Amino acid sequence: MESAGQSLSQELTQKYMMNFINRVPVTFVRGEGMYLWDDRGKQYLDFVGGWAVDSLGHCHPVLTRAICEQAATLIQVSNAYYTLPQARLAELLVNNSCLNKAFFANSGAEANEGAVKLARRWGALKRNGAYEVITAFNSFHGRTLAMIAATGQEKFQKPYQPLPSGFVNVEFNNIEAIKRATSEKTCAVMLEPVQGEGGVNLPSNDYLMQVRARCDESGILLILDEVQTGIGRLGKLFGYEVFGIKPDIITLAKGLASGVAIGAILANEKASVFMPGDHGSTFGGNPLACAAACAVTGYIIEKNLPENARVTGDYLKSRLLELKRQHNFIKDVRGCGLLIAMEFDRDMAEKVMYACLEKGLLVNLLKPSLLRFIPPLIISRHDVDEGIGILTDVLDKLHN
């Protein structure tokens, strides 16, 4: 596609970048709210949001102002010193969660690595050196070596053997599998409340409650990877609230600063066992990223955007279910809040994604038979109607 009018960015990328992903041949140059514009001036409605990152949409004035003001004041000093934006962000996250202490990193994978290190420190100190972490098949915890060992998907693991040890992958949504995998070596269970990358897989209503109870019985920690589900995505500020449990540790990243790179670990008192020198980060917690996250997350809380994610997410899901009733090639529509998938009975998701692109709607191709809808939390009913209008046209033309 588009070989004739290939843009400079595409030419340079192909020449100078490693070929690590199959890109959609579009070059974006500007964003505002729910919309993006490419280098030809074409407008797109964005239901991808930078992979569930751009929680306030693009270039939200609250974020832009916070970045500009902080950039003109103080961008980075080492973590050997105190800075107020970092302390304020920790205060904001602790006061609005069931956790008590924060650590800041720069990405989801890095936050998860830190959470596993924290669990291992806890295991060393409180559970006779227990170090093993139980994770789920079809999970996604990031791309570092240890996190692909945690990620229970062969396609991520296989090219990188040998992987760091200390992870056991078990079936998701199966409490017996966790019971069987638990031993005196286990220090924690780590799960996504809803599996995002692995296919938008929802647990049954009581699964996480059972996991919580099991972790308490076994005396091990429960870590929730809320890198995708946290900060409003599932219709509550944190995904654990949707399932009525209190984890010992959570990790955050994607939506926390609406596009500025940041990751976070939050832990309760019991699990907050790091001592000086145990962990660290050069960039993690820098004033620029923390000021951005404070502005974004503060705004999300103040405007109750998690509630918008719930209500508008329900509306989007109902409109997608309507399409499912009209087209028998749509096998399933599932999700929670603004994390929704449409599954086809055949490998047609790429074709649908490109047809939507052509008509100015961005959707996320998650698998050959699966599209994911992860729009900004500021999405309105009107935006849903516009996107569904395009998707309806596309699916009608494919008929059966």
Ligand SMILES: *Cc1c(COP(=O)(O)O)cnc(C)c1O
């Ligand atoms: C995206 C994601 C990660 C990895 O985050 P990066 O910032 O890409 O390292 C980890 N866990 C979950 C649940 C994610 O969705």
